[in-house]
Amino acid sequence: MGNPSEVKKIQVSSSKEEDRFWLSLGQTLISDTVNVLDNRAQFMITTAASLLLIDFGILVLSTKTVILRVAPQFFFALSTLSFILSLYPKRYKVNPWTPDETRHKYHEILKNKHWKHYLGFSLFFVGLILVAVSSISIFS
Numbered sequence: 218m219g220n221p222s223e224v225k226k227i228q229v230s231s232s233k234e235e236d237r238f239w240l241s242l243g244q245t246l247i248s249d250t251v252n253v254l255d256n257r258a259q260f261m262i263t264t265a266a267s268l269l270l271i272d273f274g275i276l277v278l279s280t281k282t283v284i285l286r287v288a289p290q291f292f293f294a295l296s297t298l299s300f301i302l303s304l305y306p307k308r309y310k311v312n313p314w315t316p317d318e319t320r321h322k323y324h325e326i327l328k329n330k331h332w333k334h335y336l337g338f339s340l341f342f343v344g345l346i347l348v349a350v351s352s353i354s355i356f357s
Contacts, residue, residue: 247323254330258300258337265300265341269293272348289351292344299337303330 272289307329311322 250327251330254327254334255304258303258330258334261334261337261341262297262300262304265293265297265337265344268344268348269297275352289344289347292340292347296337296340296344299333299340303333303337 269290272293307326309322309326311319313319
């Protein structure tokens with residue numbers, strides 16, 4: 218690379234207004250992330266609970282054995298529980314005068330919510346697969 222004085226500086230933007238725009242956008246993205254995750258959790262709770270009820274309706278209307286049909290409901294219920302837990306309010310102690318501690322807590326909150334969402338999505342898709350498999354066996 219050579220001498221440090223030879224390193225070219227990269228121009229991020231062409232004006233201070235553009236810098237302010239991108240900083241404002243970045244702050245909005247950061248502040249809205251938790252709300253987006255909460256909205257997604259609410260949507261998935263509604264979706265999984267609806268599929269749980271629909272699947273129970275199919276179970277009641279079918280004449281097949283109940284033992285083979287319990288698995289999809291179990292996974293939908295666990296998925297719903299996972300998303301509900303991601304919405305559960307938790308208190309965090311943060312010193313507002315230490316940015317590093319605040320950043321760490323923010324990332325901890327996001328990591329916790331993401332983990333529960335990934336678990337919820339995984340259980341939801343397992344439930345969907347089991348509904349498809351069991352629906353084929355009911356209607357064939």
